[in-house]
Amino acid sequence: MTLEAKQLSFSIYDERILHEVSIQIKEKQLVGLIGPNGSGKSTLLKNMYRLLKPESGTVLLNEQDILKQSSKSIAKNLAVVSQETPVLFDFTVHDLVSMGRTPHKKLLELDQEQDFRIVADALLQTGISHLEKRSFSSLSGGEKKRVMVARALAQQAKVLILDEPTNHLDIQHQLQLMDLIQTLHLTVVAALHDLNIAAMYCDQIYVLQNGRIVCHGTPEEVLTPTLLREVFHVFADIQIHPLTGKPYLTYVPEQFAKKVNQS
Numbered sequence: 001m002t003l004e005a006k007q008l009s010f011s012i013y014d015e016r017i018l019h020e021v022s023i024q025i026k027e028k029q030l031v032g033l034i035g036p037n038g039s040g041k042s043t044l045l046k047n048m049y050r051l052l053k054p055e056s057g058t059v060l061l062n063e064q065d066i067l068k069q070s071s072k073s074i075a076k077n078l079a080v081v082s083q084e085t086p087v088l089f090d091f092t093v094h095d096l097v098s099m100g101r102t103p104h105k106k107l108l109e110l111d112q113e114q115d116f117r118i119v120a121d122a123l124l125q126t127g128i129s130h131l132e133k134r135s136f137s138s139l140s141g142g143e144k145k146r147v148m149v150a151r152a153l154a155q156q157a158k159v160l161i162l163d164e165p166t167n168h169l170d171i172q173h174q175l176q177l178m179d180l181i182q183t184l185h186l187t188v189v190a191a192l193h194d195l196n197i198a199a200m201y202c203d204q205i206y207v208l209q210n211g212r213i214v215c216h217g218t219p220e221e222v223l224t225p226t227l228l229r230e231v232f233h234v235f236a237d238i239q240i241h242p243l244t245g246k247p248y249l250t251y252v253p254e255q256f257a258k259k260v261n262q263s
């Protein structure tokens with residue numbers, strides 16, 4: 001399964017938020033979307049999971065226009081972990097994760113043995129089995145995030161859209177979650193703020209600035225001191241880490257700026 005945005009533009013109240021954005025997530029690739037606050041990451045993802053409708057351009061899920069597919073067929077293939085968490089009713093963790101099974105069932109069909117097994121697996125993989133009877137509203141921010149990831153896993157979609165999946169998680173759970181996502185070998189696009197996490201886990205990175213893609217490529221190609229300075233307005237020393245073989249960023253105060261490697 002592949003996911004692609006082609007020449008996508010989007011405006012709110014006559015203000016252009018996204019300018020002809022194109023991004024491509026190939027089969028089983030983990031693609032990171034990075035950019036400063038307000039650069040348009042969430043807006044792009046919302047267009048890609050149909051919460052917003054583009055002004056122009058298309059979103060293709062497995063090369064088919066997403067606007068021409070039924071919600072149920074999209075939900076079988078595409079799961080989303082958004083920044084918002086459901087607040088309408090106070091469901092238990094188990095109930096919420098079980099909702100991930102909905103696209104696979106007929107109207108009013110009860111959970112089958114297989115559904116219970118898939119939900120139990122999703123709870124186990126995200127490390128929240130012990131919370132299954134708790135009410136969702138009583139959970140901490142990080143626990144809620146893991147419930148939403150578990151729901152997405154229970155959906156058994158081949159494509160995942162994640163809007164800041166590691167937000168609210170402590171460092172152990174950030175790494176566990178990214179490890180889990182990597183081992184699932186799904187087609188994934190994730191908006192990420194932590195550039196070291198993006199460097200460590202992403203196959204490709206797209207950089208958004210003021211609603212435009214300004215750079216894309218492998219973490220090694222994209223994460224350079226020049227890009228960090230021009231897009232994020234910070235100075236960073238970037239080395240290839242001897243253990244991971246991936247770029248590792250150390251942010252430095254301006255007084256050390258002249259000493260950082262300039263690539």
Ligand SMILES: Nc1ncnc2c1ncn2[C@@H]1O[C@H](COP(=O)(O)OP(=O)(O)OP(=O)(O)O)[C@@H](O)[C@H]1O
Nearest residue numbers: 012017035036037038039040041042043044191208
């Ligand atoms: N409903 C809205 N009404 C007005 N402006 C909006 C609305 N939604 C988004 N915007 C604006 O669109 C721009 C892009 O916002 P978006 O949330 O996509 O950025 P982001 O890159 O995800 O930011 P962050 O890193 O802070 O989460 C921002 O300037 C934001 O204020």
